[in-house]
Amino acid sequence: MQARAGDSKAAVLMLRMVLGAVLVFMAAPILIVVANSFNSSQFNVWPPAGFTLDWYHKALTMPQFQRGFVNSVIAGVLSTLVVLAVGTPLAYAIVRIKFRGKSLLQGVLLGPLVVPRIAMGFSLFVLYLASGSGLYGSMSGIVLGHALLMLPFVVSVLVANLGEVDPIVEEAARDLGAGAVEAFVRVVLPQIRPGLIVAGLLAFITSFDEVETTIFLVKPVVNTLPIEMYLYLDQYQDPTLAALSTLLIALSMLLVLVGLMFAKRGSLRFLLGGRGA
Amino acid sequence: ATRISQFIWTGAQEPVPRKLAEAYMKAHPDVTIELTAGTNAAMYPKIKASLDISANDPLVNFGFFNLDASAKGRTANVFAPLDKTAVPNVENILDAYRQPDDIGAIFCMDVCGLVYNTDKIKEPPKSWNDLFDPKYKGKVALFDYYWAGNGLVALAKLNGGSEDNIEPGMKIYADAAAAGQFHSLYTSNAQLQQLLVSGEVWIAPYFRGVALPWAAGGAPIGYSVPTEGQVTFPEGFQLVRGGSAEQTRISQEIINLSLAPEAVLDYCKTASVLPLMKNVTLPADLAKDPAVQPEALKSAINLDYAKMAANHTAWSDQWNKRVKVNL
Amino acid sequence: MTGGKALGTFRSFYVPAMLVGPATLIVLIPFIASLVVLGVYSVGFYPGGAGFDLGVWKTFLSDSYSWTVIFTSIRLAVIVTFFCLLIGYPVACALVRLDSMLMSIIAYTVIFSPLLMSVVVRSYGWLLLLSDSGFLNSLLGAWPLNLGPYRLIYNEIGVIIALVHILLPFAVLPLITVLLQQPQQLREAAADLGASPFAIFWKVTFPLSLPGVIVAAEIVFALAVSAFVTPAVLGGGRVLNLSRLVYENIGNIEWGLAAVQALILLIAAVGVLLILERFNRRTFGEKS
Amino acid sequence: MASYETGDVVLTAVEKCFGDSSVVKGIDLTIRKGEFFSLLGPSGCGKTTTLRMIAGLEEPTSGSISIRGERMNGVPINKRPTNLVFQKLALFPHLNVWDNVAFGLKLKRVPEAEIRTRVGEMLDMVRLSGFESRSIASLSGGQQQRVAIARAVVNKPAVLLLDEPLGALDLKLQTHLQEELRRIQRELAMTFVYVTHNQTEAMAMSDRIGVMNAGQLEQVGAAADLYLRPQTEFVAGFVGQTNLIGGKVTAIGETTISIEAFGLTFDAVRRSAVETGQAVTFSLRPEQIRIAQAGGAGIQLPLVDATFFGATATYRLQVPGGTIVAQTQGDLQMLAPGQTVSVSWPPEAVVLLTGGQS
Amino acid sequence: MASYETGDVVLTAVEKCFGDSSVVKGIDLTIRKGEFFSLLGPSGCGKTTTLRMIAGLEEPTSGSISIRGERMNGVPINKRPTNLVFQKLALFPHLNVWDNVAFGLKLKRVPEAEIRTRVGEMLDMVRLSGFESRSIASLSGGQQQRVAIARAVVNKPAVLLLDEPLGALDLKLQTHLQEELRRIQRELAMTFVYVTHNQTEAMAMSDRIGVMNAGQLEQVGAAADLYLRPQTEFVAGFVGQTNLIGGKVTAIGETTISIEAFGLTFDAVRRSAVETGQAVTFSLRPEQIRIAQAGGAGIQLPLVDATFFGATATYRLQVPGGTIVAQTQGDLQMLAPGQTVSVSWPPEAVVLLTGGQS
Numbered sequence A: 001m002q003a004r005a006g007d008s009k010a011a012v013l014m015l016r017m018v019l020g021a022v023l024v025f026m027a028a029p030i031l032i033v034v035a036n037s038f039n040s041s042q043f044n045v046w047p048p049a050g051f052t053l054d055w056y057h058k059a060l061t062m063p064q065f066q067r068g069f070v071n072s073v074i075a076g077v078l079s080t081l082v083v084l085a086v087g088t089p090l091a092y093a094i095v096r097i098k099f100r101g102k103s104l105l106q107g108v109l110l111g112p113l114v115v116p117r118i119a120m121g122f123s124l125f126v127l128y129l130a131s132g133s134g135l136y137g138s139m140s141g142i143v144l145g146h147a148l149l150m151l152p153f154v155v156s157v158l159v160a161n162l163g164e165v166d167p168i169v170e171e172a173a174r175d176l177g178a179g180a181v182e183a184f185v186r187v188v189l190p191q192i193r194p195g196l197i198v199a200g201l202l203a204f205i206t207s208f209d210e211v212e213t214t215i216f217l218v219k220p221v222v223n224t225l226p227i228e229m230y231l232y233l234d235q236y237q238d239p240t241l242a243a244l245s246t247l248l249i250a251l252s253m254l255l256v257l258v259g260l261m262f263a264k265r266g267s268l269r270f271l272l273g274g275r276g277a
Numbered sequence B: 001a002t003r004i005s006q007f008i009w010t011g012a013q014e015p016v017p018r019k020l021a022e023a024y025m026k027a028h029p030d031v032t033i034e035l036t037a038g039t040n041a042a043m044y045p046k047i048k049a050s051l052d053i054s055a056n057d058p059l060v061n062f063g064f065f066n067l068d069a070s071a072k073g074r075t076a077n078v079f080a081p082l083d084k085t086a087v088p089n090v091e092n093i094l095d096a097y098r099q100p101d102d103i104g105a106i107f108c109m110d111v112c113g114l115v116y117n118t119d120k121i122k123e124p125p126k127s128w129n130d131l132f133d134p135k136y137k138g139k140v141a142l143f144d145y146y147w148a149g150n151g152l153v154a155l156a157k158l159n160g161g162s163e164d165n166i167e168p169g170m171k172i173y174a175d176a177a178a179a180g181q182f183h184s185l186y187t188s189n190a191q192l193q194q195l196l197v198s199g200e201v202w203i204a205p206y207f208r209g210v211a212l213p214w215a216a217g218g219a220p221i222g223y224s225v226p227t228e229g230q231v232t233f234p235e236g237f238q239l240v241r242g243g244s245a246e247q248t249r250i251s252q253e254i255i256n257l258s259l260a261p262e263a264v265l266d267y268c269k270t271a272s273v274l275p276l277m278k279n280v281t282l283p284a285d286l287a288k289d290p291a292v293q294p295e296a297l298k299s300a301i302n303l304d305y306a307k308m309a310a311n312h313t314a315w316s317d318q319w320n321k322r323v324k325v326n327l
Numbered sequence C: 001m002t003g004g005k006a007l008g009t010f011r012s013f014y015v016p017a018m019l020v021g022p023a024t025l026i027v028l029i030p031f032i033a034s035l036v037v038l039g040v041y042s043v044g045f046y047p048g049g050a051g052f053d054l055g056v057w058k059t060f061l062s063d064s065y066s067w068t069v070i071f072t073s074i075r076l077a078v079i080v081t082f083f084c085l086l087i088g089y090p091v092a093c094a095l096v097r098l099d100s101m102l103m104s105i106i107a108y109t110v111i112f113s114p115l116l117m118s119v120v121v122r123s124y125g126w127l128l129l130l131s132d133s134g135f136l137n138s139l140l141g142a143w144p145l146n147l148g149p150y151r152l153i154y155n156e157i158g159v160i161i162a163l164v165h166i167l168l169p170f171a172v173l174p175l176i177t178v179l180l181q182q183p184q185q186l187r188e189a190a191a192d193l194g195a196s197p198f199a200i201f202w203k204v205t206f207p208l209s210l211p212g213v214i215v216a217a218e219i220v221f222a223l224a225v226s227a228f229v230t231p232a233v234l235g236g237g238r239v240l241n242l243s244r245l246v247y248e249n250i251g252n253i254e255w256g257l258a259a260v261q262a263l264i265l266l267i268a269a270v271g272v273l274l275i276l277e278r279f280n281r282r283t284f285g286e287k288s
Numbered sequence D, E: 001m002a003s004y005e006t007g008d009v010v011l012t013a014v015e016k017c018f019g020d021s022s023v024v025k026g027i028d029l030t031i032r033k034g035e036f037f038s039l040l041g042p043s044g045c046g047k048t049t050t051l052r053m054i055a056g057l058e059e060p061t062s063g064s065i066s067i068r069g070e071r072m073n074g075v076p077i078n079k080r081p082t083n084l085v086f087q088k089l090a091l092f093p094h095l096n097v098w099d100n101v102a103f104g105l106k107l108k109r110v111p112e113a114e115i116r117t118r119v120g121e122m123l124d125m126v127r128l129s130g131f132e133s134r135s136i137a138s139l140s141g142g143q144q145q146r147v148a149i150a151r152a153v154v155n156k157p158a159v160l161l162l163d164e165p166l167g168a169l170d171l172k173l174q175t176h177l178q179e180e181l182r183r184i185q186r187e188l189a190m191t192f193v194y195v196t197h198n199q200t201e202a203m204a205m206s207d208r209i210g211v212m213n214a215g216q217l218e219q220v221g222a223a224a225d226l227y228l229r230p231q232t233e234f235v236a237g238f239v240g241q242t243n244l245i246g247g248k249v250t251a252i253g254e255t256t257i258s259i260e261a262f263g264l265t266f267d268a269v270r271r272s273a274v275e276t277g278q279a280v281t282f283s284l285r286p287e288q289i290r291i292a293q294a295g296g297a298g299i300q301l302p303l304v305d306a307t308f309f310g311a312t313a314t315y316r317l318q319v320p321g322g323t324i325v326a327q328t329q330g331d332l333q334m335l336a337p338g339q340t341v342s343v344s345w346p347p348e349a350v351v352l353l354t355g356g357q358s
Ligand SMILES: Nc1ncnc2c1ncn2[C@@H]1O[C@H](COP(=O)(O)OP(=O)(O)OP(=O)(O)O)[C@@H](O)[C@H]1O
Pocket: D137, D138, D139, D140, D141, D142, D143, D168, E018, E021, E023, E041, E042, E043, E044, E045, E046, E047, E048, E049, E050, E087, E197
């Protein structure tokens, strides 16, 4: 633990304890699922009846999971990129510029977070069909739908982050000859790196986990992994999905590891950057 | 080239239609069949909405539906009648299940009985009333949602009510809920399996077709046929309105092929359902199953899904207010 | 200093338009359009609908049961938000102080893994942990406590536990970013002026992190109020919220009713969120 | 008023309000090409605001600003031929020292090799060679200030705006950088607008100085002008220390006039039109007052207080109704408070103030 | 060395490293109770770091710090009887001016009424009455600095640490606040540790001054000590301007010695033991050099350069192998560069430097 100014030993200890307790809370049901993924029984008997890797074999070889994974990665990456690309300028406008209709815009922005996902899915489905745009059942349709669901996250996180960046450094960049966009890219963006990473992460995970809206937007060719999992579960109740979930967790662990290596120093703080500590 | 979109159910229901579609495409290279696997619950609203928007461009041309969705679709004018000459095999459907105007070919069914944990309940339950037996207090689970429809009506019928008067059934559920009889309501197969296997829940009404594979896999789960009769759950093909003439023709051709005895038998075996065809006989091992004995099937409770579809909203509203609120 | 006009030319109409434009075009317009769809459907204008009719609104709003459901939805979301912040804040504080590679990886993956598995699969874990004969109850029931068993699952408690579990990462992440951005100097200054670690927290760290807290609250609240799978799976049928009704009614092809319920949920939730926003602006309006 | 031919930076009736508080209240000013112009004024008088308006960081509420004959209102910041050394530094926290300084050059796509030499030279000048890859947060206050100077100067803009650039530096570094800035300015014929609160610095470096007070320019002139011939009490009092004394004209001679103040009568050079009996305020600089052992020529005054400043020392002397301050230099032995000393000053040291009271 | 009886703040062999660069290199220092002690030194020499260690914001790498006889190592910041005026201000952006200043008092649960009077008085002192509810971001640089001073001083700590607190203020405000700080310090018998790069300020205000260089204390003493009797070249050069001249002792007399430098021979007071022929460095302050029209008594030297500073002026004079600087004051007419002038200085003005070269 890296202490920060004004930390008391007792407080740091307490924080550690809270973190420990919360990690236990977070991990407990997950660990059971992970353990169950090696359960040789096909009907989830507890304690596990024996050890097997069959479910992993199944999870890895079923073509719909392979295709779903690829689709999910494509949808996740694309929609994250889209939403960051349109959300960042939007957040910037909200923080730095006075314009008419801003409060209205902020109100509308919260919307996609709250409308029940399934209602969002239904009305988007109606729109896609009614507009004759061919978006229904296409990857673009999924990306657009996911971008819509994620925009509020991304904008809220970025707004909070941009608020912490002193506008004066932007002035300095402008004064040194940077155009408005250049100043933003060279000076503001690097400073909101933690916000961008976090927003991107939230966006990607939302997309990777989305079922309720997506199910209205997909055709089989573009089924995402969670949709395939949902459909599988409707019919089979063996531990294959536990194995698949475990694989996803392991994969994300690997990604964090790579991220941390990339960030050179070994902590979340370094991965995210930031100037406080 | 013609594109046909066919809706099928996922899982065990998938292989046979896929096999047939492939065979058809091989024989007719100019036809592409696009199979969409899914559930009625997710697919039916999409089909209905898409027809509302563009009546001549249905999301799927034909597909597999349960009688509940069939009845809804019939009232909502989603499905088209089958042409007897194009689908001669409809004639082989048991008369009781032949649809008026041949809107749909309901050719098989699942049945619903009592599913229980064999470790906790040694003596197989015998009656629907066991669900309300105080000795199972807190150990009974019900399916949320559908059960609001068919379980309700079935119980009403057993207690002197009918599709037009569900009050007798509703009252029993409401009282049992208030008395703490029910452990919980489940919403998916997986959940019920988990509840039963863990011993949290001992007994629940559910589909034979779902429970048998669990038991076959070694789970401590049994299926028993209530003496009052199982509740039937017929399923089959529906032709969706709005397709082109060519699409309609091909769709009916495929439906007809799917209704051939070998195809039906194949389907019933893989999906653990019962055929409703005059010209199909079950293989010996299956025929021994008490659930499929002629007497059992004769006493089975058949529900009027058309009436149920009409009342669905009102009932589910009552169910929410009288049963769920009191759980 | 507020950047007087680093944004000099930005005063014009075009610049806000350029910044807001892309988002509006590809995201907000579809969203607003889908709201219009819901709105139109809710008053009976849909193919096969009866034409203009406020009946669905009237019936739904005049039913006291509807109000119970609305309040349940909001109450549940408020409770979940409260716990997520209560737990999430110290967790975020602890996470920004983590300096070991191993701990970071563990903490990070553990906190995120719930999002990577389907709720039905996760509920199996909860079942084993929280059921009447589950781990926790056997622990409590063992000597010397001999407590319980307590009903911790298939009711509102279960839903709250599961929602906090799944939504915690959404609370932690925004908090981490604001905590990382806080200049250390300010905490030093407070300590120097005699503030105990406790006082530093309440007078400097916390007020400065409020924008992040509010963002976290908004996100968690919104997700909790519109969640339906988790309440359905872990509520055991005992937890009725508005999203669940919307789900049922779409399945029942009750477009009008589903639209009304979705819109009411939207209105209620936006109302709560606007209160949060107002609070945010009041606290930090002066700053920029 | 504004002569556009010679004016490099011309402000015409420039005003600036924040909300409803008026911060700059109508400034007319012409700064010549290649001139070293200083803005001098007390804290909060509007110096930074004025500079920021020239740089384009703040839009004037009214009035116009032009640079090299081109009207600047509405011209974007990055299109102006100016660079600013920010009072609050505004260094880029995510970049190291080198990248901070190279920022402007990289934007202009100056060739890599040239960037290397120019940034290197500049860091040498501000004595930060060896700090290239240090993060901004790890620098001391003065080091940060030097980075801020280097970052602006390295671009060699036509007009360089400096907002108290040497405030955090010690005298040696100040002197060094003053010389360097002066040299660069002359070599490149740049126009400097230099904000400072340090009049010694302003006087040492500037071609001309504008003294600001409460949002207005009180007097513009060369250092000696302001110091020796201040027009207002404010300027007299602000530009260097002074004794402001109220008195009455008692007699008018050929080249001198007689003034009575605190019960004494003494001569002053006759500079502007005055009448006998007129009440006047005049300024008498402390360093003009000579102090000798009691009994010498001059007025005998009691010594109240003595402070040693190193090169100089100040003495507070009792006069009827108050004290006046005298400053001496090079004293190796200080006079002790309490004793009476002989005090004298040349008549030219008495400067009548003509401008308004302020 | 450290006398604990009289020492209020005692540093013993204090060192501080950041990573592997050593920033403070072993400081021994005893600051007395009620003393106004200044730390003077060039930018980056470790002044801020030293102050931060006393305040507890930085833990010494080795060595110990005690305040009022109590060892402070490990004592949390908020438990130390110190308050710091931060060089980088560190004002709370989420609080307005009033709440920033009242912060410490509220924490101590001072009664509401007393907070009102004390904060009010303090804002008065720093001349910010009327700014109570202004946000920090809307203040000018100098105004922010004054808030930072008020925020620390209002707490009346036993030891007040000030890190260049007046750097952004104009001379008038500086003088005012110097006086006020001095008054408060005397009235409350507080100990002040004052960091500044401004030697005039240090000399005017301090009881004693410590001159730091590259992480070490070079000399500690009263203002006049340091100025008139610097021990090292660094101190001589840093505390005020000086001419450092290398020469050779040619003869040793009763009270004076003769020194030869740049081809000239002149007398100096005999203070420390020297031998004939010894090479020495001595310091000659510019203000000790008297300049008169050519032909007067003294050495005749050509005048290279002249700068007007208001109260004073400096002249650069040509000597064989370099230039020396002279400072005069109160010149109403400057001498023009190019001419030759008569230059002289008293023998006492030549100070032999005894300490190490640096
Ligand atoms: N966190 C840090 N990491 C590395 N070096 C540091 C750090 N903080 C300070 N330094 C270095 O330590 C030296 C002393 O810094 P300090 O701030 O004490 O100087 P200072 O005497 O206050 O200078 P100034 O008058 O410029 O404020 C400087 O060279 C600075 O670059």
